[in-house]
Amino acid sequence: MDALARSGGYLVIAGGGLMVALLVVLAASPTGPAIYAFFLVTVLLGLGVLGLAVQPGARIGRFGQVSAWAAALGGLAVVVVGAYAIGTNQFSTDIGGDDPLGPLFALTSTAWMFGSLGFAIALLRAGAIPPLGAWLVLAGTISAIVVGSLAATSYPALSYLSAVPFGAGWVLIGSAAIRPAGVRAA
Numbered sequence: 343m344d345a346l347a348r349s350g351g352y353l354v355i356a357g358g359g360l361m362v363a364l365l366v367v368l369a370a371s372p373t374g375p376a377i378y379a380f381f382l383v384t385v386l387l388g389l390g391v392l393g394l395a396v397q398p399g400a401r402i403g404r405f406g407q408v409s410a411w412a413a414a415l416g417g418l419a420v421v422v423v424g425a426y427a428i429g430t431n432q433f434s435t436d437i438g439g440d441d442p443l444g445p446l447f448a449l450t451s452t453a454w455m456f457g458s459l460g461f462a463i464a465l466l467r468a469g470a471i472p473p474l475g476a477w478l479v480l481a482g483t484i485s486a487i488v489v490g491s492l493a494a495t496s497y498p499a500l501s502y503l504s505a506v507p508f509g510a511g512w513v514l515i516g517s518a519a520i521r522p523a524g525v526r527a528a
Contacts, residue, residue, distance in 0.1 A: 343396050346389065346392060346393040346396060347393050347394075347396045347397045347398065348393075349390075349393055350389075350390050350391070350392070350393020350394040350395075350396075350397060350516075350519060351390070351393075351394065351515075351516040351517070351518075351519030351520035352390070352516065352520060353386050353387070353389050353390030353393055353516070354386070354387055354390035354391060354393075354394065354512045354513075354515055354516035354519070355390075355512070355513050355516035355517060355520070356386050356390075356516075357382075357383050357384075357385075357386030357387035357390055357509075357512060358387065358508075358509040358510065358511065358512030358513040358514075358515075358516060359509070359513050360379065360382060360383050360386065360509075361380075361383045361387070361505070361508065361509030361512070362506055362509040362510055362513070364376055364379050364380060364383060365502045365503060365505055365506050365509065366502075366503070366506070368502045369498075369499035369500075369502040369503050370499070372498040372499070372502065378424075380420075381420065381421045381424050381425075383509075384416070384417035384418075384420040384421060384451070384454050385417050385418065385421055387413065387417060387454075387458055387512060388413045388414040388415070388416065388417025388418060388454060388457075388458075389414060389417070390512075390516065391409075391410045391413040391414060391457070391458055391461045392410045392411065392413065392414040394410070394461070394465075394515075394519055395407055395410030395411075395461065396410075397519075400470070401468045401470055402461070402464040402465060402468055402470065403464055403467070403468065405460060405463075405464050405467075406460070406461055406464025406465065406468070408460070409456075409457050409458075409459075409460025409461040409463075409464055410457065410461050411457070412453050412454075412456065412457025412460065413453075413454055413457030413458040413460075413461055414457070415453065415457075416450055416451070416452070416453030416454030416455070416456075416457050417454045419449075419450035419453065419454070420447070420450045420451050420454055422450075423443060423446045423447055423450050424447075426443070427443045427447075455483060455486070455508075456483075458479065458483075458508075458512075459479060459480065459483045462475070462476040462479035462480065462511065462515065463476065463480070465515065471515055471518040471519065472514070472518055474511075474514055475511045475512070475513075475514030475515035475517075475518060476511065476515065477511070478507045478508070478510050478511030478514065479507070479508055479511035479512060479515070480511075481507045481508075481511075482504075482505050482506065482507030482508025482509070482510070482511055483508055485504040485505065485507060485508075486504050486505035486508060488504075489501070489504035490502075490504040490505060
């Protein structure tokens with residue numbers, strides 16, 4: 343856990359940055375092979391959040407701890423479901439299409455996203471980071487749920503772009519976390 347705690351900030355920077363880049367690419371080509379990189383995003387952000395949660399002196403409370411584990415386990419579950427879908431030739435990149443594993447993807451990605459959101463809120467409540475990153479994670483989550491859901495079939499590019507603030511917020515949170523004070527001080 344020590345190595346995870348030391349690398350948490352870097353992992354969320356990498357995950358958030360990759361997410362932003364991936365969302366822009368997917369907005370241009372929604373059914374392209376770039377969708378597979380989303381599995382790496384969930385792992386990077388899930389492990390990064392857990393790494394920030396286990397840093398010595400992290401002041402995130404019980405809510406933050408539970409949220410961090412939900413993000414990490416949700417991200418891992420997304421990868422497991424994805425690997426199964428790919429291995430059994432059931433993976434679909436068709437937005438709104440008939441995906442037999444769609445409910446499992448929805449459940450696991452919701453756990454990952456809301457775990458990540460809860461952790462950002464815990465950081466904000468604790469005053470452990472500059473607030474802009476956490477607010478972007480919150481705005482990106484709401485935007486992805488509302489705009490992303492409404493635009494998924496009619497405007498797939500807008501659906502993907504609606505989650506960009508989520509990834510950008512994690513880049514800012516990771517940047518704040520790698521500073522000498524980490525997630526302990528405001």
